[in-house]
Amino acid sequence: MKNFWPAAWYIGAPLLLAALSGLALTVVFELATVFPRPPAKPVAHAHGPVKMRLFANRAKINRPFALYLFIQGGEAGDRVILHVPPGMELMDGETEVRTVPPAGPAGYAQVVWRLTLRQEGRFLLEVHGPADSVAQENVTFPFGGLHAWDQ
Numbered sequence: 001m002k003n004f005w006p007a008a009w010y011i012g013a014p015l016l017l018a019a020l021s022g023l024a025l026t027v028v029f030e031l032a033t034v035f036p037r038p039p040a041k042p043v044a045h046a047h048g049p050v051k052m053r054l055f056a057n058r059a060k061i062n063r064p065f066a067l068y069l070f071i072q073g074g075e076a077g078d079r080v081i082l083h084v085p086p087g088m089e090l091m092d093g094e095t096e097v098r099t100v101p102p103a104g105p106a107g108y109a110q111v112v113w114r115l116t117l118r119q120e121g122r123f124l125l126e127v128h129g130p131a132d133s134v135a136q137e138n139v140t141f142p143f144g145g146l147h148a149w150d151q
Helices: 004-034
Strands: 051-056 064-072 079-083 088-090 097-099 108-117 121-128 134-141
Touching: 051 121, 051 134, 064 079
Parallel strands: none
Antiparallel strands: 051 064, 064 108, 079 097, 079 121, 088 108, 121 134
């Protein structure tokens, strides 16, 4: 009988340790699901909220016109992306993605796109900017006259 307890300890200890480690892993995984990692915070823009506003000049079919974006609170080097609606095209050499220039003395930066109107109608012009900012403008071309739609 004197060899029984060391043999039992030799066989039982690893089984006990395996059972306890399995229990410990179960507790760790359960705690991970009960207390999940907090979601990542979105990156805050250095100068606070970004405000954007779109303005479009009058346009005629197959003639270029300018689309102006004014940005307040953005940083020089930020990217803005214009979504060109069907019925309009960017002029040759223009790109949808632009880099924001440094702001002027009043705190606004200006980005200009040159577009061509291919058909009359009502269009939603949309620009996506830094810090998930979006500028939208509903425009009807041509302005006024016999072809104007009610707004």
